[in-house]
Each structure stands twice: as structure tokens, then as C-alpha cells.
Amino acid sequence: MNHPGADHHESPHRLVRASAGSGKTFQLTNKYLRLLLIGENPGDLLATTFTRAAAGEILHRALARLADAALDDRALEELRAHVAPDLTRARAAETLSRVVGSLHRLSIMTIDAFFARLASSFALEIGVPPGWRVLDEEEDALVRAAAADDAFREADHAELLSIIRDLHGERARTDAHAALMSVVRDGYTAYLATLGDDSSWRAIGAIGRAISDADLDAAIARLTDDLIPTTKAGSPRKYWVNAFDSVRDCVLRRDWLAIVNITLIKRIAGFESVFDRAEIEDAHRLALAPFIEHARHVLTRDHAARTMATRRILDRFDTAYTRAKRARAGVTFDDPPRLLLAAGTTGMIDRMHDRLDARLRHVLLDEFQDTSMTQFRLLEPVLDELLSQRDAGRSVFCVGDIKQSLYSWRGAEPVLLPALAERWPAFVTESLSVSWRSAPIVLGAVNTMFAHAASNPALVSREAALAAARAWDGAFDTHAAAPPNAAMPGSVRLSVADEEADADTSRRAVRRALLTAAARRVAEARASAPGASIAVLVRRNADIRVVLERLRDLDIDATEQRGNPLADSPPVAAAASLLRLIDHPGHTAALRHVCMTPLGDAARIADVSPARLRARLARLRRRIAERGCAPLLSSILARCSHAVDERGVRRFLQFIDLADNFDIAQRGGPADLADLAETRPIDEPGRSPVRVMTIHAAKGLEFDAVVVPLAADVWNVNPRALLAGRDEPLGPITRVSRYPSEPLRLLHPDLESLHAETLGRQIIEELCCLYVAATRARRSLELIVPADKPGRSGEPLAPDDWSATAANYVRGALAPDSPATPGAELWSRCSERDWFDDDSLAHPRAEHHAAAPARERMPLRVRPGADRPAARLARAAPSSVGEDRPIPAASVLARHDREARAIGSIVHHWFEQIEWLADAPDEAALVESAARAGFDESLARRAAPTMIDALRRDSIRAALSLDVFLAREPIAEAADVNRERAFIIRDPASPSERLLQGRFDRLVIARAAGRAVRAEVVDFKTDRVPTEADISALAEAVEHHRPQMEAYRRAAAAMLRLPVSATAATLIFTSVGEAVRLPYEG
Amino acid sequence: MRDQDERRFLGWDAPALPRVADLLLERAASRELGDADLGEHVVVLPGARAGRVLAALLMDRAEALGLALTPPACITPGEIPAAALGPAGAPAPAITRRFAWIDALRDLTDAERAPLLPIPMDPDDTPGWSRLAATLERLSDDLAGAGLRFRDVALDESLATEEAERWRSLGIVQDAAERALFARGFTDDALATAAQVFSDHAPGKQNKIISLVGVPELSRVERAALARSPQGVTAYIFAPADLADRFDQLGCVIPQAWLDATVDLDDSRVLFADNPTEQAELALVELARRADRDTGELDPARVTIGVADPAAFAPLRRRAALHARARLRPAAGEPASRTTAGRLLALLSEYLRDRSFDALARLIRHPDIEAALLGRSADSSAKSAQKHSENWLAPLDAIRRENVLADPGSTPRDLTNKQSAALRFVRRALADLLGDALTSPATRRPLSQWSDAIEGALRRIYAPRELSPALDADRRTRDALAAIRDALDDLATIAHADAPAWHAVGLIEDRLRRVSIPDPPDRDSIEALGWLELALDPAPVCAIVGLAETHVPGSVAHDPFLPDSRRASLGMQTCDSRLARDAFLLAAINASRDAVFITTRLGPDGDPQTPSRLLFRITGDALARRVRRFTRPEFDTPRSATLASRLTPGGGDLFTPRLVIDPDYTPPTSMRVTDFAAYLRSPAGWYIERVLKLEDQQPPPRELTPAIFGSVAHAALESFGASDARDLDDPNAIATALSDFLTNAADRRLGARPPAAARVQIELLRDRLRVFATAQAQRRRNGWRIAHVEWSPAPDAGASLDTEDEPMPLRGKIDRIDIHEPTGAIAVIDYKTGAARGADAAHRSRRGWFNLQLPLYRRLIGALGDPPRLDLGYAFLISNDIAKTWRFADWSADDLADADEAARDVVRRIRAYKPGDIVEPGERPPDRGALGFITGARFDAIAPAPPESEP
């Protein structure tokens, strides 16, 4: 093995096979740092990994290590040892500063994020909707369900029915929509992988030969009893007689599936030679051949048709789903790579560099075993370009562990990793099998369990399993502990679950017993090492709750890795019920639930009459529509926090945050928020050191102690799945089929081989799961298997007859010869010191924090009602001053007459031009003036008569006449006209509340000795409200505008430091040619 | 620099605007006239809020000096061209403009389209086109700011061929869209402005005196416009004079000078929180620290919250309110689409698109629709409407669930009077409100027609409503309705383009997203400002949250049209120029007030995030230490304080009380035979479901639930058993009859247009009935005749269970009673659609009886006399094997006596309950939905069990 820090001069490209705990991320970070330290431009590096958390961790770790090296010598030494032997503190500091300066150029992200970035750069080219976003899980589930509705609506009814019938098979199911959803869940990935080309779906077609009815009848006639072998006593063998009878019956009923379920037929089809202790002779084969041949034909034909029908229904679904996503401008996480690929990547590289504004020169790929074929195809040209050159300025660094491939259900292709080295010989392959995580004892057990899968009794009996096991063994390197861990204490134990009290042997009971045992092991570990981190790793999501429940029975507080939904907290649950009730007033259960809790009073719905309740709920609906759910929930919490414990308050605050996001996203009504609270898992702040999670969720994590209940479920291909096969690892999918039942596999070699291929993959994945689970443990690994069930003979099965299950596999590896009696310990190894005998056990951060000194509790109080600076006051324009009265909502909707408005502004403009009244203007002059100001000429021409007419009116002439003005204001020595003059004042009507801001259309200031003595505000009203004939309408209009004119007067007075009584206001209604003066008054 | 232009440095040790106000007044004050006339002045500020603050400051200072103030026009940089050169034409309203672009896109020839959109779009996908057009409009505006048109970009020689072709296509679209607008008397504002600014003849005719205040960056067009202003331009620069060489002649930052400048934030001012929640609390603690020492109170006018990442605001606002009753006010307001009226449009659009029952259900829950419906129900003189209208939500929910009604137009015949009245009322009232055009099924019409139809609908919906501006919610509704009216005005002019109604509504909703409705000014709230408004804010204390790289400086790593390098070569804003700008803003904020800068390690989605580079503009060990503080929380400064909350967590289990018998409980005076199983499964379940009759509401089904499936099957079988067909003994004839009955039953239950999935299920049921027909034919031939279906004993028949106390009268309905004609034997049969199992297995486990239905049927049929033999059993509707159809129990007399005893025990226990007694959850309590919460079973699965729970 190479020292991690060693330099290779032959080729810059590395393919690192890194076993669990060998520091995959550490290696990648080293490589990344090395590139940065030799001065590579951060923008030219791309590092991808599988989760966003991991990507963020790589970035944070890289920064932290540089910062550490710049600050202290030990960290500098560490970096020298692993990254750059001649590193100095100064260079570390300089590099850190450069990296921090280009944080925005760093590309350390998930591979999905990288493709999403690429997709948004090529949105139009690849056909994602402009402005797209990634749908979240709940949204996607809704879109899918709705798409299934559409698919149903649009599909051919008869065909649909036959597909659904077929999906149900023998099971007594009544659903249709749910059945389609399950096809989608299990088959859509395969569908997408073969989009646009159904040849792989046709690849496994009908075989065999159809036999005519006449020939079948003839063959039946030939199937005489004299063919039946006899016993020594000379009587015909009974099983043969029955078999012959069954064959005749089936042929008569044309039941071709039943016929292949007849054991004799199975034997013949499987080329076996004995049935019921008698030789199967050629004559038998010949006599039965027509039926087998015909059954083969009919069944493989029907199967092929079902496969195609499945594709058709997926087609419908896909059409509806794609359409629905498009309508929402949404995509799912796997769309971008697929669409990019579909659009073709040739010639894309240069354009990619252009649009990403970066030239990728170093690519670092983490968790490569999780790469899907689509992702690989997209990476291919990039890798090709880099790997075709050998200069140090370009490199590919690819890390993965085929033993940790858990994501084939998401389309990951583990075979890609080994295929890389073949595809690009420029790769230098390294293998890391030194674990920096686990104790030697744990690693020893891992080696024993996983080095010789091919000789494990659980796998030897099936050909496909054996082949997979051999491949596994080929990829396994013996694990060893890193030097610092050589003396780390450890313990591994394989034990058998106790039986449940009532000796129930149903599968459910067995599972319960197993999970109960797991909880007990946790309790033991916790008693020995209270500070240790402990995880229970289960295979299925549904097991998590059972374990949590059992742990709570034992008074152990545990959290689920992905978190429970918020409604696990009773106050949140009550609030969720309140939300449901608000949406559904008939929801009596929710009502009762709320009223059982303090929320009933807090929300004022307890003990009220039905009518009041309805009114109250309607009011709450309005409140939510106006302000959202979050404020309602806040006020509820504020009102009843005394009845909620600390944890409840924390959970409720999370609920309020969820509600805020929900309000902003506008994703539905209150009941939809309740759904979220009850379904979306949300991590709880302050985690317990005991966690329960699926093995998948545990990937990338480590714990002091790990408990793994090993299920007795047989490793099989999921019968609902669609099977897809490739001819070559990197080639396209060439064969797709619905799951073939056993008789079909017997009849059709292609189905058999496709099934075997899939089973092999399945077995590898199961081994990966076991491997990942076992390698999460630092010190203690507890493996639990269920107790043996007696076989038919009453004795437990011999290992050679074991089926492939996780429990059997581990037993087969560690203790094949010990019977699994309840409670027994089958195998154990431990170091001299107890695994928990060490104070270096990791302490979770939560506890670390709890130990911190008590902090001061600071109150935040806002001083109410203090004098505020003007900038903090409300502002009003005079035109809005009068609007404090209620108005009919519909009046706001009154539409503008665009033309009238345009004409109005032209007239307004003309009035603005007037200083004092002079000669009446002619049309030409008016039009010219309007045109100069940018108004439309023809409109101006239409407006002109109004203006000319208005200027003939006495009242208006008087309002604009200097003589009239001076005559009215004897004290004035001069008058100046301000047009469109702006103002801002504290509104004297409410000086501490409001500013008045606006413009006077016309402000005439009378001056004496240069000082303003009087002022008159003139406002032009160009709208068409009052008609000439209607005097009262005019008076009404004046009243309508009075508050506004009063505001103008206050503004003028304040601005000019005059009493309001020294100001007047005049309204000029241009359309009716009337000026109305509101005289001075106090 | 032009001679008449001038730069003035304000320094940055104090807020900028008060100083600017003084300088401006100094310039304009006239002692003789007693006024300060800034009427000819235009002051450009980076944001609208700064303009409002400046005006207020000018007013206060003028007042103090005794001057009559004519305030200047305060504008933002985007308004410079119009202020300097006058309007460039009549800008097209938004929707008009949108359709000009959509048409231009759609009119491309295939050859022109291909470089831009290699994958053709569906011509009818108007929303898709609209989104694309929106993207291009933004791109066009962006480039126009740099004085460029699409076709100019295409001329760039460094472009790859296909990129150049793409830009040429874009150019064609842009030209066509602009021409279309011209033809209708409008201009494309940004393009027209650019053209005006750069044209040779249009003279600058606005003789305004322009000042720039703290404007850190200007586009090319804005600069050019300023250059044409005849008066001098004064730039007030928010920085000390010794940094003069970092600013250009207009006071904007010179990127090169700022890119590498350090901004030495004190370590105590840079805070790292783990997540947004912690960040919110941290920010509030920092504010609390800065409260007045004497009073312990915080003057809201003296502090500001800066919000760099909008997602950081909600948790902050919520926590301020919850823990400290402090209000935060977002100065930018909220989009009109989030108002009540905005939501109405969203729901309306969805309803018009889907016309589904679920969309209808959402729409009628909108408070404004609900109020309008209520108004109609009050108007309507019809008595039935009166009676049911007040509460139509519950009946409609029931229809949706029980009748799987997906299409609101169809009416199942099985509805109760109350239900059908509610459905009819809502349907009619909604049709009245929406009007004919919107009610009629989806058609495409010109947008101008939709404008009228939508206006009409809204007028009717809002007819009963009065808006009082004093009420916050009403004021928001008024503003939103005004925005809707403007959009309707806009829509009304578009007669040439047609679209479905839902899209027309969607267009208006889309407009509302871009209209901001301010929160009412509130003197006692703390203002929250966006990053760009912060620098000029005069408050002396400021806490800034959400300083993540994606928000400040807001780097984008990629772009489908203009990658950063191309933007740089085109003279547009780039990542570097934004960084330089923000470095300046940060330095100015830091120097001019008591500020803290906060970011989080994990983003709002819980994933690690990249902090803003601006927080790390220091060097050497200081930088390393800060990086370490961020990346290794254990090195971060420990927190010395937490926020004191007014929330006072108590304890106890008030939220998981045990279920107890209500005060008004009286034991039942009769029982249904199925009640016993309910009780045996779970006493709590029996109490809440059978006594209190609480109903849980699962989400609306997309297909028949097993219960509905069973109920339709029962209905068909009942009809069969009640008809003459029951005497048929030919499987085919029976199958035909059953099939007809099924069709009828399904129709009654599901209406004329059930969901397609339900139709498939009905066919599956038909399959099962066909299998059943064979079994039935056999049974008939064996002499069994259906005597009764859905049979109940007469109330006075005295069917009861004898107990040591009063006998307990029994009720129940038996699916079917057969008589064996040859012998007179009787068979009591219950139909089942679930998985087949034996009758005994359905009643007993090793632990005893859990169901007593069939044994108690014995007691029900007492009235039918004493048959020679009595069979008790099930008929399973299975999909294949007819041998499994009939499953009769073979209980002995002892077994049955034992069953009776079990039943008596149930009666005893039920009679013994007193108000206040705890009702135990039992073996299998309801553990789903709200019922699961009531029994506590749901918490058991996910949370600690309540204390002193059962042994």
C-alpha cells in the first residue's frame, strides 16, 4: 500500500478504492489541498460527492486544516505529512487567504448540484422550463399522484384494467391508483433509462411454438396411461398418474400456467431426469413436449405483452408527469442529468466551460460507486479530456468503495467503479484498507465476515448468489487497523434474540423479538458507557419506530437520524389538529383532540355552540388567509407556553418556522401544513447519543457502538420491480422485463439469466448493507439473529440448506455450526480491556454544550411610544388624507378610461403652463405645447376644445387672474406663482404621527415686504366627475375633495409659516369649466 | 471629470444622510426669502427608503432653521435618464410588453428558432412561453443598461459560432418585440432610454441640478445620462477624503481599488451561528445588549436589522415577537401576491385550470369567497339554501370523501338532502359569482375579454365588502385590488392574443408578485432593511443577519446567457464589481455605527453553507483565527448570554391527557352487534367512535377506499338479493344480473363521472362478482335460497342479550339470510371484500374473542323462529378461487355460550363506566389521524408514553 502522502510521478490520475474507515474524505481533502497549495486556481477544480452535508464538510475541513496549519505547528506538521512536505506557515496562510478570497469560485458540491448548475446554464437547449426549480418531496408526491390520475383518464380503459388485474395477480387487492403508483415507484427509473427506445422492452419476446387445438387434442389422445412407469409391484406410480391427470385437466381448461406448476412438467422443462423415483424417458418428454412448448409460447407471449403493457402505462404516466412538472416549472433531482444527456453532450464541453465560466482542470469525485449511468455518461467527455493528457496541470481523482454501494435503487451503477481502470489506463489504482476508525477486534470480525463470501453457506446453494459472492471476494482487501488504533479496545458479539413471551412464531413476532433484543443491547451498552454514541442500524424504515418504542420502554431517550415528524410532540399535534379543524369544520375528531388540550381554550373553541364555533373557525380562516399560519401558531404558543415543557416549546418553535416557510411558499391551506407537521421528518435540536436509523442513513457516519438486528428475510428480487439488464457494464440497457415468476424463468432462458443477473446485483447490495452496518462501529459491534425455527423434520436446517438471509450470512461466516437457540451467544471476540474502558469515547456536542457555564439571560424590551424622528413617521399625500373613511371594495376595481386619463393629463399640463391668465390660446399653440412635452398630438387636438372652453369661463378666468388676486388681497404687494412645487411637512393635524408630502399644482403666494402674508392653493381636477347640469353633483365633488384641499392648506401654511386661516384653496374642474374657491377660514 | 462636476467626501464616522441634508440646505438656503428651495434639485440615492429619510431630515432641519423648504426630487439610479433627459416615450405596461415578447418568440421561423430553442416548445404552452419571455425581458433590460442590444452581443468576434447564432436569434426576437410595441404606441423602456441617452440629437433638456449620494455603482446608461446633464453633478461620497483614489468622478467605487482592500471588522463584531434559529436569537441578544443602560429599554428608532438573506428574516421576526414581543417591520413590504386578494387569484386560477372538486374546495375556503357565498345564502329566499348554506364545508367534505367525487359538476344520487342542497347551493352561487364566461368550460379567448370577465367576477365577489383603511388587512386588500385593477387595465388592451381563463388570471397573479405592498409604518417596530439600503440608514445600531456568499455579494457561478467573463467584457456588473461595491458598503457600515455581522454555518435547508467572503477581508493570523472560528465551533467565542424569553415552559402532560368518560355519559340502552368487536379491539376506540361518534377525516381519496369498495359491493348484492334474480341458478345469468346491479350501485354512489381509477376498480369488483356468481349458482342449486337481505329485527321483536342485570337490546343489520329449502336450515351470512379467512379466525385468537358479530346474529334472528340448523358465516368476494367463497363457522354450543359470556362481560364493563373514568386504549386502539392522538396510540409509536400509563 502506498503511504497516503506519497507522490506519484508517473500519472497524475488516481483511482482510489477506499474501504470503510480508511479516510476517503480525508484523502480527497488532501488532494484538494495539495492542488490549492501548488497554486491551482480554485475555480478550475471540481469536487463532487454524494450529499450536500458531505460537500459542505469537505469545504469546511479544507479551510479548517489550512487555518490550523497557519496557526499552530502540530497542524502544520500534519499537513506536511499528508499533503505538502515543504509547507510553511506563511504559505498556508497565503493559500488560505487566496481560497477565502475565492470562496465563490469553489466548486465542492453534490454531483446532482453540479448537473443542476449545468442544466440551468443550458436550460433552453435541453428543454427544462425557464425559471425552473427542484420540487420538494411532498410536492413531487402530489404531482405524481395527479399525473397518475391523468394517466388513468387518458389510458385505454380495457388495457388499463388488464394491467391492473395483472399487477394484483392473485392478491385480493381492490386498489387501482395505488397499484399504478407502485409500478411507478418500482419501474419508472428503468423506464426513464430506456426513454424513447422500447427495443430493450421487446428484447425478451415470446419463444416456443403455438400448437393448434387439433394438435393439442391429438397429443392428449397420445398421452396414454401405458406411458406411466410402474412400481416394483407393477402398479402405475401414483404421482405419475396424478401428474398425467392434471396435465389432461389443464389442457382441457387451457390453463397453461397451471400446467407448468405441475412438478413433472417442471422437471422436464428443467431437464431433470427423475420424477417420483422413476427415470423420465424420451418417450415421456416427447409425449409432453407439445404441452410444454405451447405453454412456453403462451406464457412467454403473455409475459412479453405484460411487459409492454407496463411500458405503455408508464408512457402515459410519463407524459402526464412531464406535463405536470412543466406546468409548475418544476423538475426532480434526476431530471437535469437525464435532459442534459438526451440533448447530447457532443461539443458541449467548450460551451460548458464558457457558461460555467471555468475550465475544469482537476476533477475530484467522491463516492464514485454511487454514480448513475446517466451521470457517468455526462462526466465521460470531461474525464476523457482530462485523462487523455498526462501533464500535471490536469488530473482526475476518483474515490469509491464498491462495497458501499447502497443506491442502486436510485440508479447507481456500482460496476462503473471497477470499469474505470479498464476504460482509462491512465488511472493509477490505489487501494486503501487501513481503517482509522475501528478497533482491531471489529476489523477482525469484518474480515471474517466479508473476505470469503463465496464459501458462505447462505450463498453457496444458488448459482447467481455464488457468482456475486465471488465478485465480492475479488474486490475485498483485508482490513487492518491504523497504527494509532492498534490498541483500541473492542468487542464483537453475535447473539440470538429471545423469544417473545407468547411463543408466537409469525414473521411479525420474529421481527419484534429481534428488535426488542436490539433495544436491550443498547441498554447494556448504555449502562457500561453512558457517554458513548450508540446506533441501532436497521434495514427497513418501518423498523425504526419499533426500536424507538422498545427503547422508550427501557427509559432510553433516542432519536431517529432523519428525525421524527414534528407531530411526535403532543402540543404540535394539538396545533395540527386545530389547523385541520379550521379547514374542515366537520372534523369532530380534531375538535375533540384540540379541546382535550389547553389549546381548546387558547384558541377559544372549547365549549362553544356549533354556530359560534363555525363563526370562530371562519374568522380563523380569514386570519390565516390574511396573515398566514405562523402568526396564529405564535400567538397560540405565547398563550399556552406554561402548559408546554421545554422540549415541546423547542418542537413548537420548529413548527412555527415550518409554518413561516409554508406561508411564504403558499403551498396550500392549514390542513396541508398539518400534513407536513405529521409527515415530514425534522431533526430535533439537541440529539440524544442513542440513534436509530436505516443502514442507508448511516452511510458516512460512525459510532462507538453499533447494534445490528439481522433480519431473516430472504434476499430476493423484488417481485414488483422491473428487471433491466445490460450486455456490458458500460453499455446501454438491452433487456427489460416485468418480474418473471419461477415457471417463466424455467421456460425462458433469457428471463432466467436476467433474473440471475438482477439477483446477483441484489445480493451484492445486501452484502454492501451488511458491510456498511458492520463498519460503522468504532469499538463495539452487536449482531443479533432470530432464533432458529424448526424445519419440517423438527430439526433446525443444516447450513447447507440455509437460504440467503442477512442472519444466515453472518452466522455462516462466524458460527455456522452453532444452533440459534433463543438468547444464545453464538460467537464473540473482545479485547483484554473492555471496549468502553477508555475516556476518549466521543462526546456528542449537545452534552458538551450543556456543560458550559450558565449564561446571562438578557431581556429585550422595546421602548414604546417614544418620540420618533421624522424619518420613522407615516407619510400621506393630501389626496389620500380623506381616505380614512370606509370605501366599497368594488370601487377600488373601477377601471380607468385610459383615453380620458391621457386627455386629463394634457389639460393638466396646459393649466400648469399658465402663470397668469393672458390671451386665450389657440388650438395650434396648445397642440404644439403638448407635443413638446411628449404628449400624443391627436389626443392633444381632441383635448384642446375643453381647454379653450374652460379658459372662457368666468370663474376659471378669475381664479387665474393676477388682477382678481390682487384685488382680493389688498395687503399683497406682489404675488408669485409656484407651479408643481413640492412640499414636505409634519402634518399639523397629527404632528407626531404623520408627514404630509406632495406637490401643489399651483401655489400663489402673496407677499408684503418680501414676506409671505397669504397663500392660495389651486388644484386642477381633470376627471369627469360632475356634469354641468348637475349642481348637486358639483357640490358633492367639492365635498369629496375638501379633506384634500384642507391638507394642502395646512401644508402651505406650515411651509410658509402662516396661520391656516391665511390660506385658501381653489378647485378647478376643467371638464365642466368651473372653479370653486374654498375661502380663508380658520 | 467635467469641470462643473464635483466630489465631496462625507467621511464615514457618522451617518451620511444628516450631513448631506446640512450640505444641501447650505446650498439652497436663502435667508432673505426665508426659504430653502431645492425644487430644481434631483438627489440620486441608492434606494427609495434613503430618499424618504433624506426628505424627512431636510424637513426637520429646515424647520429648525426657520426656512420654508421646497424639497428636492429624490430618485434611484434607474430614474436618472428620465430626470436628466426627460421621458423616453410611453413605456409599455408589463403584460402588454410580455405578449409582445411572446409573439416575437412564437413568430420565429424554424431556422431562427433552432439556435435558441433546439427543442421546440408546445405552441399552446402559454405559461411556458411567458416564463421564457420574462427571462428574455430581464436579459434585455440588463444589457440595455449597458447600452447594448442583443444584436450587438452577436457581433462579438470571440463568440463561438453557435453562440453568435443564438444571439442573432435573440436579436430578431428583441427587434420584433420592440416593433410590436411601437406599433401600439408604446416603447420598451430600457431600450428606448438607452437609445435616447446615446442618440446624437436628443438634447438634455431637463435643467436639473443633480446630486449623487452614496451611490456606489452606476450603469453605462446612467453614466451617459449624467454626462449629458447640462448642470454640474455633485457626488457626495460616504467615505473619508483620504480614500479619494478608490472612487471615480461620480463617487462610484473603482472595483480594482476595492477588490483586495481589507475591511478590518473587529472580531467581536463578526458572529457565527450554527443555524438560522440560533442566528435569530444571537441577533436579538446583540440588540438587547445595546439597550439603554438606565431604562433597560431599546429605542426602536435607534436600531436597524439588516437582512442579507431574505430567508433569515422569518425566524428572526417570529422569535422577536415570541420571546420579546418586539415587532420587526420589513421596510421593503411584501409582494401583493401574498395578500388575501392575491391568494384568491391563485386559487381561482387553479380552479379554472383543474375544475376539480379539490380546487373548488380550496376556493370556497377563501375568506372573501366564503363571505360572498354567505352573502348569497342570506339573500336567497329559498328556505333550503338558508338552512344549509351556513355550513356547506362539512357536507361537501363528506361528499368528497364518501362519494369519491372528483368532478364537482357531477351529482351522485346517494347524497343526503343536506348534502345535495349544499352542493347545489355552492355550485349555483359560485357560478353566479364567477359569471358565464368563467364558468363555462375551458376555452381560449382574447385576453381583453378575460379582463372584463375577471373584473366582473371580482366585483361580484367583493360587492358586500367595505374596506376601512384604518384596518391593516383592509388597507392591504385595497392596495392589492388596486394592483389587480392596473393589471386588468393592462390586460384589457390585449385583444389579439388568446389564452385560457386560468392563464389570464395567472398573468394578473404574476403581476402581483412584482408589486410590493408595504407594511403600515409602525413607530414601535424595529425596521428590517435589505443589504443595499443599510449603508445610508441613519440608525446608530445595526445587527445584520444572513451574510452568506450567495446573498452578499451574491455571486453567481454560471449563466445561460451572460457568463461573468462576458459581462465583464461588455461593461456590465460582474462578480468582482459586486464584491467591490459590497466591500465598500461593509466598510462604510462598519465605520459609521455600532454594527454586528452574523452568518450561519448551516443554511436554511440544514446543509453547510458558504459564508460571505466579506467577513474574511483580513490577513495573516487574524484571518486564520476567524476561519477557524467558523469551521471549528469549539474555537468560536463562547456565548455569554442568551435571550430571556417571555415564554415560560411549564411541564406536565397537559397535552396528552388520558381519555375519560364525559360528564353526560349514560350507558347505551341498546347495542349494535358490531359494537362488541369495537369495544374488544379498544375500549377507547369504541367510546370515541361509537359513543361520541367522532369522525376522522383522511385526505380526500383518489380512488375507492376499501370501505367504499365494500359498500358498493354490498349495495349491488343487496339489490341482487332483493330482486327476482336471486333465484337464478345459472352462473352467467347471475353474473349478468349482478353486473347490472353493480353498474347501478356505482352510479348512485359515485355519480356520472367518477375518477378513472374508480372506474377500473368497479371493473375489478365486477370480476369478483363474476366469480361470486359461480359460487352463488352452486349454492342455489344446492337448495339454498336467499330469504332476506339487509335484514334487521323489528324494534319490538325483543332481540337482546340477557345479562344478570337488565337485558341489553341488540341492533344490527344482517347482509343476507338464506333458507335451505329442503331442510329449513337457515344461514346467516355477512359479505366481505377483504382477504378471505375463516369465520373462527375472524372472531377468536388464542387470547379469546375479539369479535362477536356472527355469534350475536344468532340472537338477532330470534324472531325468525327456531330453525333445525343455523349456519353462521361469511361470503367472501374473492378474485379467483370459488372454493374460498363460503366460510361458515363450526362453533359448538359451548363455544357460543362462551361468546355470549364474552358479550355479557362487555355489557357489564360498559354499564360500569362513570363520568371521569379512564377509558383504556386496549389492544388495538385507533392509531391514525386525530383519533390516534385522542387515544394516545399515535404518540406511543413516536414519542414517550404518558406517565402512569397502563401496566
Ligand code: SF4
Ligand atoms: S366573536 Fe366569534 S371569534 Fe370572537 S370569540 Fe366569539 S365566536 Fe370567537
